Amino acid sequence: MRERYDFWLQNPTGALMTARARRAVAELAARYGVCLVVDETMRELDLRDAVGPEPRIRRAVLIGSAAKAVWGGLRVGWIRGPAGLIGELSGNALCGPLSAAPLQQMIAVELLGDPDPVLRRRRTELRRQRDQLSALLAGDDRWRFTVPPGGLALWLRLTGIRSDVVVERARAHRIDLSPGPRFAADATLTHHLRVPYTPPAAALDHIAAVLDEVCRD
Template sequence: MSSRLVTLLGVQSAAGASAASLADQIRALVLDGRLTVGERLPSERALALELRRSRSTITHAYDLLAEGGYVHRVHGGGTGVTLPHQRRAPAPAVDADSIDMSVASMGSTPGLYDATVRALPRLAGLRGTSGYSLQGLPDFRDAVARRFTERGAPTSPDEIVITAGAMHALNLVLSAIGRRGERALIEQPTFPHAIEALQRHGYRMLPTPVDVDGWDAEHVTDTLLSARPDLAYLIPDFHNPTGASLPDGSRSVIAATARSAGTRIIVDETTAELDIDRGWTPVPFGALGPHVITIGSLSKLAWGGLRLGWIRAERATVDRILATRASYDLGTAFLEQCIAVELLDDLPELAAQVRTRLSAGREAIAAGIAALDGATMSHVPGGLSAWIDLGAPISTELSLAARSHGLILPPGPRFATGGVLERRMRIPITHDPETATEAMQRFARAWQDVRHGATPPVGVYPRTAVI
């Protein structure tokens, strides 16, 4: 059986690598969080046998990692993952001029300031209250429930819980209904921090493939029926990172199959309102049964700094969430909720602004990819990003090369389990055209480095969240 390190590396990409290249690949796994601090790596002898390489090559790779502060070696005690000490100076490539495309999010909507001003009288009217509300302000829950109803999923405000974003919502749901040791069906690729949240709550992953052309619905239903997972985590609208949307027919089949298998579905609708030109409006998953729990957020629609999200669930589940929540936090800030009520009152204009900005970003990224020989970008109908086909398993190498040009891009395997998807890379379409154009120029230089065999300089790269 392969060690976890070799599984993450992939035998084919690691077997022929030089010591320096192997060290770079392992460092990328550490920076992406796929290898955790304190984790033991295989011995030099064991890794050499797995990769069919000389022990001296493995020793040199580990030495390079140790010099950079990415592993700690104890004679007779093995090799463990570490991170460079904070006093170490950062590599010159990652500075104030770097473009961080690990963040797929836009700046604030132009209407945020006016909505904030309009929200102040609403906030002033709440000064006589305690300032705490586990479930959220009635006005905001009314607005969220009304939007679900308008989209085809009749919803009562009592079925809504207001949270501090979608990740907060996911963790509250898992804390309330999660079952350690059980299995969870996830899409592959998917949002990396959702994988981490499920793992932290003790779940074992069951991946099902998704690509730019959509889901293998038969694989999903077969997995549900054969494995009967406790949970399924899905992003059915403008899937992150592929941009695909699940057809209505497949939604109904998957929802019915999950119900018969006893599987609860957690649907992440963070990207559901980010339509550019999809051309059709799906039925919300929440309309397909009480076993569906929906989480959502205003982060991508309005602004990431407005930390607001929600949970839509049946009343019994809401009660369990509220009973659990008090040990985590005592509710979501009132000011943000008051602002959100004002924003949702003018949702059509907000959505139109987002559509215009995403369309411009999409065009800039498409132009940059079209100029590269070997990379392809499928049409992106909406959502946060383009899921680029690199034409070869070079994603991690390209990610490292991009950093040397001041561009932070997570590699494809960051969105998966098991070190796969080296042919893919997520590139956000959320940046303004000027920033996106500059980013693609830097990407092109990194592309040429990789295509011509140039090795990126060994430096100290910061770990970044993928948003």
């Protein structure tokens, strides 16, 4: 059964929560006094055409990151939340040691002052790379996947071979992939594989060729 998702780009699937489900979660949290911690690190990587800004859940703690939206090497994140909570976190003894280097923070402040040009370019590149890798892997009965509406990777469901075997074989070709159990608390998803489409075009061609080779029984 197919379901259309409209909110929250999820890692590793790239799925988005529907507006109805999002409202239900917010209503349940308010009813039972639950504080929601919302991971928005992929929020800016919506690759759908002509999508407007989606409303945020009120009274939630929101987590963002420049590492996903801008560049993986810019390890700067942030938290949006009530002033009292932010003040308490800022006063924690671990706040300083766990913070990014001052130079990285200054770069993030500069980029995020006017992020639209950077984000437009980032989304254009990711959309092209996603479509390229999807086309290379489409129509093969050794795996199934849905082209995600955003995010950074394809989420493959392998129909035969286990993902840990694929990862081990791919490593011999200097390709580092992530097996499904890495994303499951109970070590399930043994036939799922996360394949990023963030590398340049030539590397994506190589990844597709390696997958074709290592998924042969």
